[in-house]
Every structure is written in C-alpha cells, then in structure tokens.
Amino acid sequence: MPALPWTRGVHHPSNGETLHVLTSRLPLNRYSDIPRFLRWTLRIRRQLRRAPGCVGYTLDARLLSKTFWTLSAWSDEASMEAFVRSDAHALMLADMKGRVGAPGFITSPATPDRLPLSWSDARDRLTGHQR
Numbered sequence: 001m002p003a004l005p006w007t008r009g010v011h012h013p014s015n016g017e018t019l020h021v022l023t024s025r026l027p028l029n030r031y032s033d034i035p036r037f038l039r040w041t042l043r044i045r046r047q048l049r050r051a052p053g054c055v056g057y058t059l060d061a062r063l064l065s066k067t068f069w070t071l072s073a074w075s076d077e078a079s080m081e082a083f084v085r086s087d088a089h090a091l092m093l094a095d096m097k098g099r100v101g102a103p104g105f106i107t108s109p110a111t112p113d114r115l116p117l118s119w120s121d122a123r124d125r126l127t128g129h130q131r
Helices: 031-049 077-084 087-093 121-128
Strands: 017-025 055-064 069-076 104-110
Touching: 017 077, 031 055, 031 069, 031 087, 055 087, 055 121, 069 077, 069 121, 104 121
Parallel strands: none
Antiparallel strands: 017 069, 017 104, 055 069
16 A cells, blocks of 8 residues: 555644654554554544644555554644644544554654655654664
C-alpha cells in the first residue's frame, strides 16, 4: 500500500513558525489485527481533519511487515497531546492495547517551508533515535 498523500489540517502556520512534528512507528503483533487498525485509521483521519492545531498528516502502511508509520505536524505540543487523548484516537488506544508491539515515537521541530514533511527524513530521525 503506498503512503497516503500529505493532507493539510485546519491550522495554517505563518512563515517562520516552529511546528511540533510527531513521527511514529506502530508494529502490529498479528496480521489479523491489520483490518482493525485500518478501520481505526479511517476514523482517526476524520478526527485529524478538524483537530485544532493540526497542520498536516500522512500515513504509510507497510502491510507485509505489519507496520504503520504516522507523520504529523502541529502548531504545538499541547494541541497534539489534546488530539491523542480525545475522540477516536483515545478509543483506538484502548482498543488496540496489546495488539501493537514495541512502538517508536519521536518529536522534532520543523518550519512551514519544510511542508509537506519527508518520509525519508522522518524514518531517519526515528531509527537514528532508537539506536
């Protein structure tokens, strides 16, 4: 499955604004969990479209390796944290508990001129951080 295209969120940053970027790697434990995760993905993408502070987001599903990568940019960390703890995302965290192996997360700064964010840069940040 190819990476989904970068989708703009409701927050339109000004030039020079420092954005809060989250990169995540979510390895599922079983292939049978993929359909459940994809259903949650659809619901969470709807939530992202209207999430305060969301600048943009994308997803790369590596189905053969049961691994999902997320990449999102936010106006600030507080907006991102509020999103994580609300609506569909909060329900997904509870439902997928025990279905995800050892996830990886890293945050980093970016400026609006770097949008859309690069998958290769994001993966390098996350894998370099985990070494």
